[in-house]
Amino acid sequence: MKSRIFPLILFALICSALAGAYLWKTRSSGTPTRAAAAESESLVTVKKKKEAPPAHRLPDLNESYCLDPHATTCATGWPSIDPTGRVLSDAAGEIRALRVMRNIIRENPTWTSEQVQDALITIIYSEKRRTRFKDSFEWVKTALTNFIKEQPATVFSDSEKTTLLDRLAVIELQLPPPAAVYADAMDLVTKNTVYYERTPQGQMRLRLGGAYLLNTSSWYNMIFTLGHEMAHAIDPCETYQADITPKIYGELVACFVDAGWVAPDRSECGPEEQVSEVFADWIASELMGKALKVATKDYSSTDRTRAAINATRDLCDQASTEDSLDLSLHQQPRIRIGDIMGKNPSVRHTLKCEPKKNDSRYCRFNTLPSALSSKETTR
Numbered sequence: 001m002k003s004r005i006f007p008l009i010l011f012a013l014i015c016s017a018l019a020g021a022y023l024w025k026t027r028s029s030g031t032p033t034r035a036a037a038a039e040s041e042s043l044v045t046v047k048k049k050k051e052a053p054p055a056h057r058l059p060d061l062n063e064s065y066c067l068d069p070h071a072t073t074c075a076t077g078w079p080s081i082d083p084t085g086r087v088l089s090d091a092a093g094e095i096r097a098l099r100v101m102r103n104i105i106r107e108n109p110t111w112t113s114e115q116v117q118d119a120l121i122t123i124i125y126s127e128k129r130r131t132r133f134k135d136s137f138e139w140v141k142t143a144l145t146n147f148i149k150e151q152p153a154t155v156f157s158d159s160e161k162t163t164l165l166d167r168l169a170v171i172e173l174q175l176p177p178p179a180a181v182y183a184d185a186m187d188l189v190t191k192n193t194v195y196y197e198r199t200p201q202g203q204m205r206l207r208l209g210g211a212y213l214l215n216t217s218s219w220y221n222m223i224f225t226l227g228h229e230m231a232h233a234i235d236p237c238e239t240y241q242a243d244i245t246p247k248i249y250g251e252l253v254a255c256f257v258d259a260g261w262v263a264p265d266r267s268e269c270g271p272e273e274q275v276s277e278v279f280a281d282w283i284a285s286e287l288m289g290k291a292l293k294v295a296t297k298d299y300s301s302t303d304r305t306r307a308a309i310n311a312t313r314d315l316c317d318q319a320s321t322e323d324s325l326d327l328s329l330h331q332q333p334r335i336r337i338g339d340i341m342g343k344n345p346s347v348r349h350t351l352k353c354e355p356k357k358n359d360s361r362y363c364r365f366n367t368l369p370s371a372l373s374s375k376e377t378t379r
Ligand SMILES: [Zn+2]
Pocket: 228, 229, 232, 276, 277, 280
């Protein structure tokens, strides 16, 4: 019995094992049911959809500037180029100026320091560069004079207007050679510094460091920079010192504080004030609105945006520049570039930026309370 039953049991076991294996294989990898097929098809579809490239495109330079003027300006590489020229970093200009000086000394080892200075000034303040900056200075002077002239009686009285215009008329652009012109500030020849000053004798002048001349051939940067400096001749604290502050400046400063451009505790003239620097940026931005309008008619949208970028490209890292004369008084680049320049309605209009909700709140003479209330009464 044993010998007959054992092969039968063995046969039965092998059969059931084979059947089990077949069934397991069918269940796990056999023909899918309709629902399973549909599910797997939909997975393929989903997968395909995910792999498809995104439909949106990256914003172009103009859109990007309109959206975030500060980030877009400061993300532009060096040199920053527009159709009129370029802007280099502050450090690049100073290095170039020092290299020029080193070459002069190498080639003329017996020269006195005066001879070296003279040669350095002749090279850096070349006729071509002097002409370029003098022309920009005259453009700014005319534009700022017209800006003051065109303000209505609700902004400036006749005598206030005359006082401001008289001050603008006598500002000089002081450029060497001769070297003696900068005799009291010889360091300036290799620096990137640009400044306005009123001498004890009452002379009002703008001076330009040699490194700035080497750095800058962009007309837009010259206009903003010279516009900023010239505005200091009529800024609220400069006129306060001369006791000729126009009445409307009080409202203007209040607007600067409301806009967040000037800290409330730094809104009065004194050692910590922020008013004069913000005023100078604000005037420079108004002038830039005019400059962009006149000069960019035939530009592409990108070139027009490059022009706007170059106006303030060199302000991005100014907060960390030691050479700035009144460093603590300048606002952060985010406010200078992003708000004061970047939100200027004329600039935005020329760049065809979509109007923003708060555009009407930008500080302008005609949006100040006394200008608005006089409009009300004449209605
Ligand atoms: Zn300034």
